[in-house]
Amino acid sequence: MLHLVLFLVFAAICVAGAVNLLVQKHPISSALSLVVVMASLAVEYLLLGAEFVAAVQVIVYAGAVMVLFVFVIMLLNAGEEETTKGSRVALVLGVPGALAGGLLVAWVLIRHSGDTALSLGALPGYPKTIGWLLFHEFLLPFEVTSILVLIAILGAVFLAAKPETPPAPTGRKG
Amino acid sequence: MVPISYYLILSGILFACGVIGFLIKRNIITIFMSIELMLNGVNLSFVAFAAQWGHLSGQIFVFFVMVVAAAETAVGLAIIIAVFRTRETLNVDQVNLLKL
Amino acid sequence: MSSLQVFILASVIKIVLVIFILLTAVAYTVWLERKVVGHMQNRWGPSRVGPFGLLQPLADGIKFLVKEDLTPPHVYKPLFIAAPMIAVICALTSISVIPFGTAIVVRGYTIPLQITDLNVGLLVILGITSVGVYGVALAGWSSNSKYSLLGGLRASAQMVSYEICLGLSLVGVLIVSGSFSLREIVESQSGHFWGFIPKWNIFYGCQFVAFFIYLMAAYAETNRIPFDLPEAETELVAGYHTEYSAMKFAMFFMAEYANMITVACLATLLFLGGWSGPVFGPPLLQVILPTFWFVAKIFVFLFIYIWVRGTLPRFRYDQLMAFGWKFLFPLAIANLVITALVVAYRS
Numbered sequence: 001m002l003h004l005v006l007f008l009v010f011a012a013i014c015v016a017g018a019v020n021l022l023v024q025k026h027p028i029s030s031a032l033s034l035v036v037v038m039a040s041l042a043v044e045y046l047l048l049g050a051e052f053v054a055a056v057q058v059i060v061y062a063g064a065v066m067v068l069f070v071f072v073i074m075l076l077n078a079g080e081e082e083t084t085k086g087s088r089v090a091l092v093l094g095v096p097g098a099l100a101g102g103l104l105v106a107w108v109l110i111r112h113s114g115d116t117a118l119s120l121g122a123l124p125g126y127p128k129t130i131g132w133l134l135f136h137e138f139l140l141p142f143e144v145t146s147i148l149v150l151i152a153i154l155g156a157v158f159l160a161a162k163p164e165t166p167p168a169p170t171g172r173k174g
Numbered sequence: 175m176v177p178i179s180y181y182l183i184l185s186g187i188l189f190a191c192g193v194i195g196f197l198i199k200r201n202i203i204t205i206f207m208s209i210e211l212m213l214n215g216v217n218l219s220f221v222a223f224a225a226q227w228g229h230l231s232g233q234i235f236v237f238f239v240m241v242v243a244a245a246e247t248a249v250g251l252a253i254i255i256a257v258f259r260t261r262e263t264l265n266v267d268q269v270n271l272l273k274l
Numbered sequence: 275m276s277s278l279q280v281f282i283l284a285s286v287i288k289i290v291l292v293i294f295i296l297l298t299a300v301a302y303t304v305w306l307e308r309k310v311v312g313h314m315q316n317r318w319g320p321s322r323v324g325p326f327g328l329l330q331p332l333a334d335g336i337k338f339l340v341k342e343d344l345t346p347p348h349v350y351k352p353l354f355i356a357a358p359m360i361a362v363i364c365a366l367t368s369i370s371v372i373p374f375g376t377a378i379v380v381r382g383y384t385i386p387l388q389i390t391d392l393n394v395g396l397l398v399i400l401g402i403t404s405v406g407v408y409g410v411a412l413a414g415w416s417s418n419s420k421y422s423l424l425g426g427l428r429a430s431a432q433m434v435s436y437e438i439c440l441g442l443s444l445v446g447v448l449i450v451s452g453s454f455s456l457r458e459i460v461e462s463q464s465g466h467f468w469g470f471i472p473k474w475n476i477f478y479g480c481q482f483v484a485f486f487i488y489l490m491a492a493y494a495e496t497n498r499i500p501f502d503l504p505e506a507e508t509e510l511v512a513g514y515h516t517e518y519s520a521m522k523f524a525m526f527f528m529a530e531y532a533n534m535i536t537v538a539c540l541a542t543l544l545f546l547g548g549w550s551g552p553v554f555g556p557p558l559l560q561v562i563l564p565t566f567w568f569v570a571k572i573f574v575f576l577f578i579y580i581w582v583r584g585t586l587p588r589f590r591y592d593q594l595m596a597f598g599w600k601f602l603f604p605l606a607i608a609n610l611v612i613t614a615l616v617v618a619y620r621s
Contacts, residue, residue, distance in 0.1 A: 007176045011184045018191035018211060027203045028353070028415070034207050035408070037188070041214055044184070047176075048225045053233050055397035057217075060240050063404025065210070065247050067411065067434060072251045073203060074415045074427065076258050102190060106183045113179040122225040125233060126393060127454055138234050145241045152245035159252035163259075 003120040006047055013040040025080045031069045038062040049121035052130050181222035188215030202254055202264050206247070213243045277383070284385045289370075292389060296369055300531040301331035307580045314584040341520035346417075349517060353416035358518065358525035361409030365532035368402040371395040372539045373457045375549045375565035387565065388457060395456040396448070399540065400441055403495065407433045409529065410504075414514035425513025428591060429497060429504030435598045436494035436501075442606035443487040446613040447544045450479040460548035474547035480616060483609045485545045487602055489578075492537040494598065496530060498579060500586040501594055538575035546571050 017037035021030045038061045045054035134142050188211055195208030217236045224232025254264070261269055305320065305327065312319030320327030345354065373388035392398055407430050414426010451459040465473045475481045494501040505513035515526045542548055551567030553560055589597065 004176055007180065011180070014184060015187055015191075018188055021204075021207060021211065022191060022195050022198070027201055027207075030204050030207055034211060037211065038214060041218060044181075044218060045221055048181075048221055050221050050224070050233050050236075051392075051394050052397070053221060053236050055394045055401055056237065056240065058401035059397065059404050060244060061210075061214070063401060063407070063437075064434065065244050067404075067407050067430065068247055068251060069203065069207060070408070070411055070415075071427070071430065072255065074411065074423070076203075076255065076264065078201065078203060078264050098190070098194070102187070105186060106179075109179040109182050109186075110177070113177055113182075116226055117175040117177045118181070118222070118225050119175055122228075123221070123230070123233065129230060130233060130237075133230055133234050134237070138231070141238055145238055149241060149245055152248050156248040156252040159249065160255045 003047060007044070010040040010043045010047075014044070027073050027078045028070065031066060031073060034069075035062050035066050038066065045125075047120060048118060048125075049123035050125035052125050052127045178222055178226050182219055185215045185219035185222065188212070188218065191215075200265050200267055202257075202266050202269075203251075205266065206250055206254070210243060210247070213239060280383050280385075284383075285389065288385075288387075288389050292369060293366065296366065296532060296535065297528070299535055300528050301335065303531050303535065303576060304334070304527075305331050306576065307583070310577070310580045311584040314581075335524075338520055338524040343520040343522065346517055348418045350416040350418060353412045354517075355522070357409050357413035357416060358522045358529070359409075360412070361406060361529035362525045362532075364402050364406035364409065365529040365536070368399050368536045369532070369539070371398050371456060372536070372543065373460065373548070374568055376561070378561050386457070391455060391457050394454045396444060396454045396459070396544075399536070400437070400444075403440070403533075404437060406529075406533070407437075409526075410514055413518070413526070417514070417517040419517055422514050422516045425504045425516070429514055432497070432501065432504060432591075432594060432598075433495055435595060436491045436602075439487055439598060439602040439606050440491040440495060442603070442610060443484040443491060444544065446481050446484040446609050447475055447479065449610075449613050449617050450475055450481065456543055460543055460550070463547040464550050472547055472550055474545065474550070476545045480613070481545060481609075483605065484613075485541070487606050487609065488541060488545070490597075490602060492541065493579070493582065494594070496533045496537060498530075498534070499583045500588050502588055503591050503594060534576065534579060535572070538572045538579070541575055542568060542571040 014037050017033040017040065020033040021037070024030045024033065038057060042054040042057040042062070045051075045057060192208045192210075192212030192215060195211065196205055199205050199208065217239055220232045220236050220239070224230060257269065258264060260274060263269065308330070309319035309327065318327075320330040323329045323333050345351065370389040371392055373386065373391070375387040377384045377386040379385075410433065411426050411430040414422045414424075414429070417423070417426075447459065448454065451462045453459060453462070459475075463472070463474050463479075467473055467478055471477055473479075476485050493499075497504055505515065515523055518526065549564035549568040551564065551570075553563045555563070
């Protein structure tokens with residue numbers, strides 16, 4: 001019962017954040033609603049028992065990746081977005097159509113998922129078990145992702161560096 | 175006791191919001207954030223399935239998705255900064271010619 | 275009373291007590307700093323308001339409350355008001371996983387002296403520190419002024435860079451203790467070796483290099499000298515809190531000192547054995563003495579913080595970033611590798 005209530009509360013916050021991201025005009029408000037989505041997702045992970053994943057979600061996603069987004073928005077001084085006039089027909093047909101499609105998918109999922117219900121803290125998400133798996137079964141993907149991160153760092157530093165200005169010509173003849 | 179379909183529906187809603195944001199927004203940074211929203215929705219369904227089948231590899235995969243998302247964010251934002259320097263605009267509708 | 279009711283009652287009392295003590299500690303850390311820096315500069319600190327200036331924090335509090343809270347017209351209002359709140363909330367929340375002593379036994383119920391003992395307590399503190407960067411960045415941006423924006427960007431870049439070194443220095447401690455839970459890390463440091471030297475992580479766990487890295491990273495995280503360029507008065511007017519007045523400025527101030535206290539608590543727990551110290555005497559003393567040793571060690575840390583503030587000049591921004599990335603980061607990784615080798619060899 002408590003599980004269901006907590007799930008619904010944080011799912012509502014998640015969906016509200018996601019819709020707010022779509023509706024807001026200023027990118028900084030969208031970025032902050034995305035942070036709210038990520039934080040409530042971390043709580044959802046906690047409800048499933050994946051405590052390490054929840055902590056890493058807050059540290060990496062909400063605390064580093066989104067800070068990077070906020071930085072870039074502040075640096076580039078991104079203003080409010082200019083909207084192009086969308087087509088009326090698309091709005092009238094599209095929104096109810098998307099809702100109908102979504103409801104159909106939801107109904108199919110609920111009908112066919114059977115009796116499987118997840119209890120509070122179902123996963124043994126201890127750091128120890130995850131660490132064991134990461135370094136034994138998943139060692140190769142782990143090492144490969146570390147090389148991926150290195151390549152990303154190199155790429156980001158190279159791409160974002162200011163273009164080198166050619167040295168000013170000196171007045172003297174060599 | 176929450177049925178797994180609730181988690182999947184939430185994951186689907188987040189993914190759908192990400193797709194809608196990707197299609198209708200015009201600011202490149204907001205488009206990028208919609209991609210992150212999609213990745214988050216997928217992460218939730220990974221963890222939900224890991225809890226259902228008791229298989230921990232779902233959680234491990236979430237780590238890899240997070241690492242890939244972080245790397246992609248870094249490089250993507252660097253590209254956006256580089257494009258902004260030359261084009262002076264963040265609106266994707268105005269970056270439609272190869273020539274400046 | 276059922277154990278659930280006891281748990282809820284004990285938690286509420288603990289939360290109220292800890293917040294009250296933390297806010298008083300923040301106020302008196304400001305007093306301590308002004309006194310100590312004053313004496314280092316061969317002058318009295320605050321000495322008029324009350325004996326030894328002990329009522330100065332009270333006077334400062336009243337000043338902050340009655341001062342006019344000015345909101346300049348050109349700011350982005352929602353974030354201008356939210357940013358100090360984010361900073362203070364993150365600073366006050368990270369104290370919730372810190373254990374202050376051993377458990378006390380009241381009428382058969384064992385109540386640990388910690389608001390909550392999480393399996394991933396250390397990661398929670400790192401996560402809350404990461405989220406605290408938003409307070410600074412958004413304050414700088416929403417103030418819509420060039421000093422604030424520059425100060426905010428510099429401060430957040432600095433905090434994000436040094437968070438990496440902070441986390442890496444803690445991984446050495448984790449390898450030695452084998453758990454993320456703060457209570458278990460402290461309990462693994464009990465006992466002595468070679469007769470009289472306590473088994474603290476800085477001695478037996480050979481984490482003195484990690485301790486040094488942690489100290490440097492902590493000074494940079496809390497924006498204190500020698501890393502306080504983002505709020506240097508002579509460089510950037512006041513950095514990211516230029517446009518803030520009265521209560522909102524007081525919130526930033528409180529957040530900074532509360533972060534200092536949290537960092538000092540973490541350093542004692544992880545490197546100096548937490549509440550371990552000679553325990554003797556009647557049962558009442560046996561409960562109070564561990565907490566007393568804990569507070570004494572925190573006090574030593576805060577004194578070192580203030581001592582460094584009164585002594586060193588500040589780094590230039592490029593020197594600061596070079597120090598973090600080119601010196602501390604490789605050193606932290608080297609410490610990690612060597613610790614892992616030592617632990618693998620010992621077991």
